[in-house]
Amino acid sequence: MSAPEATLRPEEQELLQEIMNIAFGQAAADLAEMVDIFVVLSIPEVRLIQAEVLPAFLAEAMPGQDRISLVEQGFWGQFKGHGYLLLPSGATRELVSLLGNADLDATPGLPLKDLEMETLLEVGNILIGACVGKLAELLEDTVSYAPPRVAQEYAHGEIHMQDLWEPGSTAIVLKTLFRFSGRNVSGLLFLVTNQDSLQWLRKALAGFLGRYA
Amino acid sequence: MGKSVLVVDDSSVIRAFLRGYLAGEEGVEVREAVNGEEAVEAHRSSRADLIFLDLTMPVMDGVTALGLLREMDPSVYVVVVTADIQPRSIERVLSMGAKSVLKKPPVKAQVLEAYHTYLASTGSAP
Numbered sequence: 539m540s541a542p543e544a545t546l547r548p549e550e551q552e553l554l555q556e557i558m559n560i561a562f563g564q565a566a567a568d569l570a571e572m573v574d575i576f577v578v579l580s581i582p583e584v585r586l587i588q589a590e591v592l593p594a595f596l597a598e599a600m601p602g603q604d605r606i607s608l609v610e611q612g613f614w615g616q617f618k619g620h621g622y623l624l625l626p627s628g629a630t631r632e633l634v635s636l637l638g639n640a641d642l643d644a645t646p647g648l649p650l651k652d653l654e655m656e657t658l659l660e661v662g663n664i665l666i667g668a669c670v671g672k673l674a675e676l677l678e679d680t681v682s683y684a685p686p687r688v689a690q691e692y693a694h695g696e697i698h699m700q701d702l703w704e705p706g707s708t709a710i711v712l713k714t715l716f717r718f719s720g721r722n723v724s725g726l727l728f729l730v731t732n733q734d735s736l737q738w739l740r741k742a743l744a745g746f747l748g749r750y751a
Numbered sequence: 752m753g754k755s756v757l758v759v760d761d762s763s764v765i766r767a768f769l770r771g772y773l774a775g776e777e778g779v780e781v782r783e784a785v786n787g788e789e790a791v792e793a794h795r796s797s798r799a800d801l802i803f804l805d806l807t808m809p810v811m812d813g814v815t816a817l818g819l820l821r822e823m824d825p826s827v828y829v830v831v832v833t834a835d836i837q838p839r840s841i842e843r844v845l846s847m848g849a850k851s852v853l854k855k856p857p858v859k860a861q862v863l864e865a866y867h868t869y870l871a872s873t874g875s876a877p
Contacts, residue, residue: 549763549764552762552763552764553764555762556762556764556765556855556856559762559807559834559855560834560855560856562834563807563833563834563835563836563837563854563855564834564836566835566837567835567836567837567838570837570838570839571838576837576839576840577837579807579834579835580807581761581807581808581809676856746856747764750768750856750857750858750859751767751768751771
């Protein structure tokens with residue numbers, strides 16, 4: 539049996555892009571409900587790329603950042619893969635103050651590094667969880683989540699995500715850039731799935747069109 | 752009398768949904784624009800009775816377009832259709848004069864309700 543074609547038609551990519559747009563809108567709204575923040579959304583991008591070139595793709599997506607903070611969270615259902623939140627590593631202090639810990643030096647209990655990690659984890663969990671959850675809802679899937687993990691102070695060259703996929707496999711990357719209005723924080727959220735999900739994804743996209751068209 | 756509806760969205764999928772939903776309504780002429788700039792130009796060249804307007808678009812976003820449309824035509828009737836459902840986004844466009852906000856993906860019943868509300872506001876409801 540031949541392997542399924544690892545590609546999406548242009549109209550499927552456009553539909554997936556719109557669904558990602560809706561999903562990230564939900565994620566932003568969920569975050570805004572929790573903290574007093576306004577997220578400036580951008581137009582998402584859907585790309586199919588070789589898993590091996592993902593780190594280079596990320597470096598290109600966040601130019602001028604030597605080091606980044608990364609939250610990773612796996613999810614699985616019919617749609618399965620990993621969600622990533624990337625922020626410049628210097629943005630974590632800003633995030634801590636966003637979540638109500640403005641007086642960093644006076645925050646008792648947790649050292650700043652731990653507080654930054656906790657905050658990153660929380661923001662990543664909200665954004666990835668809400669985005670994946672909405673995407674799954676729109677495509678009539680139910681997903682489960684692994685606990686999010688934080689990798690702080692990650693250099694681009696150190697990102698080894700390709701071990702999550704077979705060599706030569708294709709990653710479907712759904713990427714959106716965002717910015718917190720009035721704050722010097724901007725980042726990147728992206729979801730990566732592989733061709734194991736592709737056949738299901740095609741059917742799910744057709745189903746979505748059938749329900750709304 | 753026919754109604755001119757302008758659907759503004761960079762996604763052809765959403766434009767097709769809205770066009771399809773309105774297809775059963777009598778006397779509706781639907782035009783499309785793919786960004787805010789095209790929407791402003793389309794309205795300038797031929798006034799639309801009702802505009803369904805997305806917010807997150809390339810070239811010119813919907814918030815900027817809404818401001819320009821209201822400046823050009825203070826009585827323009829705009830319904831925002833958006834994925835950006837943050838309370839501040841919704842409050843902002845309503846304060847700028849949008850009549851209502853529909854969240855994406857738009858469903859037929861809500862789009863038709865918005866259209867009929869528009870008709871009622873003009874006294875031309877069926």
